[in-house]
Amino acid sequence: MSLLSFLFGTKNDKVTVISAADFKQQIENKNVQLIDVRTAGEFKSGAIKNATNIDYLSGNFISKCDSLNKDKPVYLYCRSGARSARAAKKLSRAGFSKIYDLKGGISSYK
Template sequence: MKKLILLLILASLSCKEQGTNATAQSEVLTATEFKTAISKKKVQLVDVRTPDEYAEGHIENAVNIDYYRDDFSSAFNNLDKDKPIYIYCRSGNRSGKAAIILSDLGFKEIYDLKGGFSNYN
């Protein structure tokens, strides 16, 4: 009986670790790395700031999908989950949270701008 309980505890811990790794699919890039990556080819580039922040300035060709939208998750339905996606916000907080959501939605390659748009220029 003690062995069975021990096995159940170990199995539970293993499942928790696997679940944690499932959402750790994003890579944080420095501003230089981010600029280089998005300049090499046409990419899926998403600004997760509010429309007002986006209007004040954004990276060229970025699509604005506000993190605070009620339909934030479903707004990504038109994007290709098998292609890399590059995301940013003002400071990196919202885009970090968005990366977890995108991973849960099935996006395989997620790149987040370290320090956000504030650090980009």
């Protein structure tokens, strides 16, 4: 059972929760849509290289994601995995076709 299934009680084939090792391998040296959904303050305290900060808790998360390509994979992370799981569900409903969520957040990535 994925984290999304556990949190929301549904299976979502657009969202894949992946380990830190797989996440790192998939984004390394590639031009990907890498989104840090933490607050600006958290982002400034340290982020994954080449990540764009779009705060999930801001009132306009989805409108800020409108500049992203919905047909290209999106890689999401937060501090521990909870916010990025919720962000992934929102992006899925907004029409994004392939979303990768970092299991355990940036805490597991370091």
